[in-house]
Amino acid sequence: MEKTCVYLSDTEGIHDLRWRKALQSMGWEVLLEVTADQTPVIAGPLTINRLEPLAQRETPVIGLSWGWDLHAAKGHQSNIWLSKLSGLVVDSVPTRDIAIDLGMNPQAIVMIPWGIDLETFTASDSIRKIELSIVSLRALEKLYRVDTILDAVGLLQKDNIECSLTVGNDGSQYEELKRQAAELDLKNVTFIGKVQESDLPQLLSNHGVYVSAAETDGTSVTLMQAMAMGAPVVVSNTPGNVAWLKSGSQPTGRLFELGDPADLALKLSEVVNFPDRTRELTQLGREIVGRDADWNQNIWRLDELLTRQST
Numbered sequence: 001m002e003k004t005c006v007y008l009s010d011t012e013g014i015h016d017l018r019w020r021k022a023l024q025s026m027g028w029e030v031l032l033e034v035t036a037d038q039t040p041v042i043a044g045p046l047t048i049n050r051l052e053p054l055a056q057r058e059t060p061v062i063g064l065s066w067g068w069d070l071h072a073a074k075g076h077q078s079n080i081w082l083s084k085l086s087g088l089v090v091d092s093v094p095t096r097d098i099a100i101d102l103g104m105n106p107q108a109i110v111m112i113p114w115g116i117d118l119e120t121f122t123a124s125d126s127i128r129k130i131e132l133s134i135v136s137l138r139a140l141e142k143l144y145r146v147d148t149i150l151d152a153v154g155l156l157q158k159d160n161i162e163c164s165l166t167v168g169n170d171g172s173q174y175e176e177l178k179r180q181a182a183e184l185d186l187k188n189v190t191f192i193g194k195v196q197e198s199d200l201p202q203l204l205s206n207h208g209v210y211v212s213a214a215e216t217d218g219t220s221v222t223l224m225q226a227m228a229m230g231a232p233v234v235v236s237n238t239p240g241n242v243a244w245l246k247s248g249s250q251p252t253g254r255l256f257e258l259g260d261p262a263d264l265a266l267k268l269s270e271v272v273n274f275p276d277r278t279r280e281l282t283q284l285g286r287e288i289v290g291r292d293a294d295w296n297q298n299i300w301r302l303d304e305l306l307t308r309q310s311t
Contacts, residue, residue, distance in 0.1 A: 004029045004307055008043035008050055014197065015066065015114075015221075019044075022299040034059065039308040042089075045069040046082070055084040060309035062087040065250045067218025067240060068143065070098045087305050091218040097270035100238065110305050114219045116228055116297030121201055123230030123286055128191035128208075130232070130275040132156070132163035132268060137195065137222040138214055140171030145213040145236070147173075147180055151261035154184040156268060163268070164188035166207060168195040191242075204229040209271055215258065217241050224293045227252065227285035232278050244288070250283035 005023060007030050009016045019042075023030050034041060034054070043051045054061045063085045070090070077124070078251075082088070083103035090096045091114050100106050134153070138144035146167065156163045168175070170193050181189045195203060195257025196219075200222075204210065210226035210233045217240035224244075226233050226271040233253035235241045254270060256263040272277050 071216035115293040121228040131208040133208040148213040152264035155265040
């Protein structure tokens with residue numbers, strides 16, 4: 001059977017390329033415009049301008065949540081049209097729960113953690129040195145609160161705790177964050193701009209701690225990559241992060257209070273002050289990611305959903 005679908009997005013970033021490549025790897029011909037009413041459409045993020053009017057038509061439309069979009073929509077009655085979607089892909093339990101609260105039929109929701117390539121992101125057999133060489137890889141936008149990380153590094157250095165910070169990625173706050181680092185007189189802070197996917201394994205291997213201070217998250221791809229590489233992780237206590245870092249009674253990393261640089265500085269200090277515990281957490285993290293975040297397995301749930309919509 002010929003498999004054809006439409007992929008729609010308002011962006012043209014790494015996540016769009018990732019989803020289109022995944023669809024093609026499963027044998028789907030991917031169109032970028034709606035050409036026939038019965039060709040299933042997958043569209044994301046849920047803020048895409050064309051998604052709401054499409055959901056009102058008879059075209060099979062599957063929404064692709066990017067995590068932050070559902071968190072931003074929480075409590076907004078204007079998103080009631082979500083219930084008209086043929087299906088919805090979410091990346092975590094917290095985003096699924098928000099979608100249900102917004103009126104989405106639970107039976108039409110498929111959970112696909114964004115996942116990673118576990119063959120590319122794998123920990124070395126050598127023992128990782130526990131040190132405060134910190135790396136941040138989130139976009140330099142207000143949503144990701146990189147300023148909180150800079151403030152935390154300032155507190156550590158004020159207490160004469162040796163640490164460094166590498167800030168990857170770019171965004172509208174690039175210049176503002178560089179000014180903040182200068183005003184705080186931070187030492188050993190480097191802004192390296194956007195990082196190619198192929199360079200991430202080496203970058204994560206070269207740093208002692210991965211940090212994310214984001215306001216909202218479902219399944220953060222760079223968090224999964226860091227955990228798979230065996231890097232200690234310290235991230236904000238948003239629902240998406242909690243879902244990954246608290247596996248039942250066994251935590252897999254350290255959580256800090258969202259927007260609190262003092263708590264972030266404290267949790268970073270714990271990484272080096274309690275190295276045995278840090279190694280326990282990272283080992284558990286590797287196991288959880290290996291079990292639940294295998295991109296090459298998880299994407300086949302999307303194939304099943306699209307196939308149902310095509311018949």
